[in-house]
Amino acid sequence: MSTTKKARTQPPYELLYWPSIPGRGEFIRLALEATGTSYTDTANASKDGIQSMLALINPEATIDADGNPPAFAPPILRVPGEGKNGKSLVLYQTPSILAYLGDKLGLAGEDEIEKQWILSHMLTALDLNNEAHDTHHPIASQLYYEDQKEEALKKAKDFRESRIPKFFGFFERVLKGNEEGQGKFLVGSKLSYADTTVWHVLNGLKFAFPKEVEAREKDYPTLFETFYPSVQEQSGLKEYLASERRLPYSQGIFRYYPELDRQ
Amino acid sequence: MSTTKKARTQPPYELLYWPSIPGRGEFIRLALEATGTSYTDTANASKDGIQSMLALINPEATIDADGNPPAFAPPILRVPGEGKNGKSLVLYQTPSILAYLGDKLGLAGEDEIEKQWILSHMLTALDLNNEAHDTHHPIASQLYYEDQKEEALKKAKDFRESRIPKFFGFFERVLKGNEEGQGKFLVGSKLSYADTTVWHVLNGLKFAFPKEVEAREKDYPTLFETFYPSVQEQSGLKEYLASERRLPYSQGIFRYYPELDRQ
Structure with a gap:
């Protein structure tokens, strides 16, 4: 800190x-x-x-x-x-x-209008986060993954094939529409909590679905070639991500189950 | 209007x-x-x-x-x-x-503090709303219910037995803790969008899971005997709910499938 x-x-x-x-x-x-x-x-x-x-x-x-x-x-x-x-x-x-x-x-935009857009985009990224969680727990949070694996395989297939491209495509379009952000910021010309939230969900998806994300990255060049590397180089974030305070993924929202990833 | x-x-x-x-x-x-x-x-x-x-x-x-x-x-x-x-x-x-x-x-409380609590409670009610949706579509929104009915039966069981009492119990406690609301308001002493949101989710659950809600209502007397009837009697809401603008439930978030309700 x-x-x-x-x-x-x-x-x-x-x-x-x-x-x-x-x-x-x-x-x-x-x-x-x-x-x-x-x-x-x-x-x-x-x-x-x-x-x-x-x-x-x-x-x-x-x-x-x-x-x-x-x-x-x-x-x-x-x-x-x-x-x-x-x-x-x-x-x-x-x-x-x-x-x-x-x-x-100071992570909520320049005015009331940007503030509302930032809130909306953050909520959308959290929806993607929640859907990623539900791929390994489609039936019940309190049950083990192993007890809902059959359903998880089906849920993950839909998530990979329908939901991931829908969300990635949306954020790509938001970045492209925000010219002053130059692909680096979703809203306006400076970092917001929508940027950090979208970045973390992308980072988590790269961990949980490495093959799927790798296969799709090229379709969303602003998101993966400009936005993603730019956010993690931001002052404060760069130091944090290299520190021990950044905890590794394990048995939380983003989990790596090879059978749920693209085969 | x-x-x-x-x-x-x-x-x-x-x-x-x-x-x-x-x-x-x-x-x-x-x-x-x-x-x-x-x-x-x-x-x-x-x-x-x-x-x-x-x-x-x-x-x-x-x-x-x-x-x-x-x-x-x-x-x-x-x-x-x-x-x-x-x-x-x-x-x-x-x-x-x-x-x-x-x-x-004027539906966001008396000060910045109440505003944040109202936002938090509304988000919690929407989480319950989303979980209600997922009972009939646990695998994929784009598939028919009939194509995920097996999984829906499992998801609905967990929803009824674990999730409904957790959420109902929480809102009951929020109402009890807010003395100035006298059981009628979640935050403070006047109507907020948290109240209207919680009310609608309860109304939808009564439609979708009538037996389950009826069996549980008595455990949450503030929520079902004070809050719920009070909100729907509020000026503006009362007239709206009796009007043709209030649309009936059908094939949306709240659906009545008898097999998903308590047997």
């Missing part, structure tokens, strides 16, 4: 998520890291850190000591001093946290 | 969605109707209306004549005069449109 001037003027952001996997917490980490913002990744910072997160999703909770509603699921963002009566603010839902941080960290 | 004073001061909102079904367009309609806001539901207003929507999701489009990016899918909101250089603004993604309208129509 950097200690730039900007970081010191921000409140002590706390990210609460499952430890050891990138997961949906990664979209929040990328927004914070891209702006050199200091934060605590509680469940990864100490062995007991996960307890803070579990307390917030306690299935008996109705309201916390600071007046916040319960959280349905992580990621959760806690911001000391920014809640009701100067207490802590607790937010959940990835898009909600990104919208909040986007405003505070 | 009412012609209150408020309606006349709003821009001529245009909703673009598939005709004849409530679908995801319904979440936008409810926000507009609850506030007595005038709008055009283009694809339902005329036989050719759907063409305007199809033009915006044209898979070749990169940018429209007013400088808007392409839309991935409907619902889409067009707002004349509110885009770049005073042209039309085009937004897509249900949560993005609700966040935009919530601010404009």
Whole structure:
């Protein structure tokens, strides 16, 4: 975590998520890291850190000591001093946290119009993220992959053949339509949380479906030859991605099952 | 559509969605109707209306004549005069449109804190909406239900037994924790687009899974005995729900397949 001037003027952001996997917490980490913002990744910072997160999703909770509603699921963002009566603010839902941080960290465009487009594109990237998850868990999140493998093979086929080209084609067209972004930014001429979100989903798909993505990359040259390498070279992100804070993929949203990839 | 004073001061909102079904367009309609806001539901207003929507999701489009990016899918909101250089603004993604309208129509809480909670709860209700859709289409949206019925039976079982109680329990707890809402509002003491969104998902589930919901209602008394009847009695919504503009469920997100319900 950097200690730039900007970081010191921000409140002590706390990210609460499952430890050891990138997961949906990664979209929040990328927004914070891209702006050199200091934060605590509680469940990864100490062995007991996960307890803070579990307390917030306690299935008996109705309201916390600071007046916040319960959280349905992580990621959760806690911001000391920014809640009701100067207490802590607790937010959940990835898009909600990104919208909040986007405003505070300058990742939400130049005006209200760009802000709405950035929100829309981010939501679309998260839809792709969710569909990628469902390829290995089409029946039930709580069952093992092995217990829904037959269905996963069918779901992954549709995902690879219909959904991947639909989403890739869409983002390619958004990039092409945004001339001032020169292929590097989805909206306007500077980095937004839509860019970091789309980038991470592409990165995850390259891990989970390497053959499929490799076979299709050439059809989306702006997305894969300009946008993708440009985002990961952004100051803040480049250092983060080379650091130990960037967690490896394993048994989270993006999983590598060779049988689900293109054969 | 009412012609209150408020309606006349709003821009001529245009909703673009598939005709004849409530679908995801319904979440936008409810926000507009609850506030007595005038709008055009283009694809339902005329036989050719759907063409305007199809033009915006044209898979070749990169940018429209007013400088808007392409839309991935409907619902889409067009707002004349509110885009770049005073042209039309085009937004897509249900949560993005609700966040935009919530601010404009006074459905987004009393302050920035409530605004974020409302956004988070709405996103959670839409997650439940999406999971309800996936019960009848667990493998591929583009295939017929009959071609994925085996998988649908498994998915629906998990949805009924694990997911429905998790979501219902969560919204019950949010209502209980928000004392000033007296069980009628999820956040604060007035109607928000989180309330209308949760209400519609509950209404759809009552249609799609009547036995399952009936068997569970008593476990969530605030949600089903206070919140649900209160929201549908709200001025604006009450008149809308009794009107012909409220479209019946059919082959959209909420479908009644007796074999997917509790047996």
